Amino acid sequence: MMYNNRPTAISLEEEVQYIYKYPLLPTPLIDYGFIYNLVCNKPRDVSLPLILEIEPEFKPKDSASEKPKKVPRLSYHSRSSSMSEDEREPEVQVKYKWNSPRLMILCEDGDINCAMHYLVESLHDPFACNAVVTLFLQESILEEFVDRIRDRLEPLSTDISGHPAYIKTLERLSHLKAKTIVGNPKTVPENASPMLVYDLNHRYLADGPTGVITLHTFRTMKEAVELQAKEPLNFTSVCIWNEKLAAAYELVARLSSLIFTINCYYVNLNEITLPFVCNFNSAKIVDGYHYESLTFQGKRKVVVHPVGTIWAKLAREALVQY
Numbered sequence: 001m002m003y004n005n006r007p008t009a010i011s012l013e014e015e016v017q018y019i020y021k022y023p024l025l026p027t028p029l030i031d032y033g034f035i036y037n038l039v040c041n042k043p044r045d046v047s048l049p050l051i052l053e054i055e056p057e058f059k060p061k062d063s064a065s066e067k068p069k070k071v072p073r074l075s076y077h078s079r080s081s082s083m084s085e086d087e088r089e090p091e092v093q094v095k096y097k098w099n100s101p102r103l104m105i106l107c108e109d110g111d112i113n114c115a116m117h118y119l120v121e122s123l124h125d126p127f128a129c130n131a132v133v134t135l136f137l138q139e140s141i142l143e144e145f146v147d148r149i150r151d152r153l154e155p156l157s158t159d160i161s162g163h164p165a166y167i168k169t170l171e172r173l174s175h176l177k178a179k180t181i182v183g184n185p186k187t188v189p190e191n192a193s194p195m196l197v198y199d200l201n202h203r204y205l206a207d208g209p210t211g212v213i214t215l216h217t218f219r220t221m222k223e224a225v226e227l228q229a230k231e232p233l234n235f236t237s238v239c240i241w242n243e244k245l246a247a248a249y250e251l252v253a254r255l256s257s258l259i260f261t262i263n264c265y266y267v268n269l270n271e272i273t274l275p276f277v278c279n280f281n282s283a284k285i286v287d288g289y290h291y292e293s294l295t296f297q298g299k300r301k302v303v304v305h306p307v308g309t310i311w312a313k314l315a316r317e318a319l320v321q322y
Contacts, residue, residue, distance in 0.1 A: 033199055047128040049096035049165050049209045078217045094207040096165055103235040105224060105251060108138045110241030111263065112145065118159045118239070118265045119213070120152050123194035126160065126211045132239070133202065133209070134226050134231065139217040146181060153183030153194045161192035166211035173197065173212075176204065181215070187322040221247055244293065245305070251269045252303055253296040262305035272302050 023102040057204055080186055102122075106115045122132035136147055162167055173180065180192040195212040202210050228235075229294060241250045248262045267289055268301035273291035275282035279300055282293045285307060292303045 003165070007143065020101060031171075046159050047131075048126045048163065049127045049160060050099050050179045052095040052097035052208065052303050054094050092165070097132070098133070098209055098233070099129045100236040101125060101209075101233060102221070102237050102239055103129050103134050103136065103228065103231075104132045105136040105241035106138065106141070106145070107244075107247065108140045108239070109243045109247070110150075111243070112141060112241075114218070114263070115239075115241040115266075116145075116149060117153070119149070120194075123153065123157065123196070125207055125212070125214060127163075127165075130237065132213055133233070134214045134216070134235070135196065138226055140221050140248050142217055149196070150184060153188055155183070155188050156192045156194060158192075160211060161189075163211065165206065165209055168270070169205050169210040169212055172205045176200070180212075199230055201230070221250050221254075224251060228255050237261065248305075252301060256299075258299065258301050260301065260303045262303065264304065264306050267304045269302065269304075272304070276300060276302055299301060 025198070038045075039302075050137075097110075104115065104119060108110065111196045119132055121133065122128070125131060126133070155161075168206050173195075179197075179198040182188065182190065183197040196215045197212050198215050200214055202214060205212070218227055236259050238251075238255060238257045238261075240248045240251055240260060242251075243263070245262070252260045252262075259269070268286075271286045271289075272282065272291040272293050280293070281295070282291075284291050288307050290305050290307055294301060295302065
């Protein structure tokens with residue numbers, strides 16, 4: 001979808017359809033083994049961008065004088081082995097649409113191990129549903145983050161690196177001379193590397209999915225809110241990593257998105273669908289996750305986080321004392 005035609009906000013009806021169509025599947029409860037063995041073993045099956053529309057370069061009803069001249073050529077699109085001068089194959093322009101793009105916000109008090117685990121998935125499968133497309137990173141952990149993420153980047157699938165949307169993004173980045181984070185050049189080819197791009201919005205790269213993750217740094221929660229306000233892309237959901245629950249809820253209250261996961265990534269949104277659709281407040285605990293439907297400034301929002309989020313920091317502080 002072209003950005004100049006996009007709605008200013010996602011409607012409640014669209015969010016309801018999203019919850020029914022793309023429920024985030026639950027994973028087993030977070031345990032010791034999960035926290036301390038965060039090797040990303042996701043199968044390398046990848047998703048391709050969704051096609052929004054296919055537009056011909058010229059309309060079939062145009063007169064011959066109005067059509068651009070073109071030398072006939074053979075291709076697998078041809079209806080026969082040869083083409084007359086009057087029969088020409090029209091060029092087509094394919095437009096792609098975002099597949100439930102997600103914003104990730106990683107704070108200095110968040111679990112960088114867990115956040116990076118899911119971020120690596122999105123970097124290697126950037127066109128997937130619910131993939132992270134933009135990362136807000138607190139400035140104090142930028143150096144640590146860059147040092148750790150580079151070693152985890154592997155060559156992209158040829159389905160991704162050879163896709164026109166990704167190739168177009170690389171050409172645009174080269175033209176803009178953008179600053180990026182890529183894999184080790186000794187093991188990851190330059191034209192097939194998962195990529196984070198500093199300080200650029202996706203609108204500067206393409207009119208649809210780009211195949212890369214944009215990266216912006218912030219110092220305070222206020223700056224994170226201001227960054228989101230400048231983003232032209234409507235994020236279907238926001239994933240926040242911050243053990244300080246009060247600070248995370250501050251972002252929930254001030255950001256425009258309607259679905260938030262705090263310190264978790266894959267959850268079953270069906271557990272909170274009914275209160276959300278019926279527009280009433282609700283809170284419940286299901287399979288170790290806290291689900292909440294509540295309003296901020298007249299907007300109905302969904303918030304999900306592991307029950308352990310409340311006690312995790314206190315538990316770690318207690319262990320340090322002993």
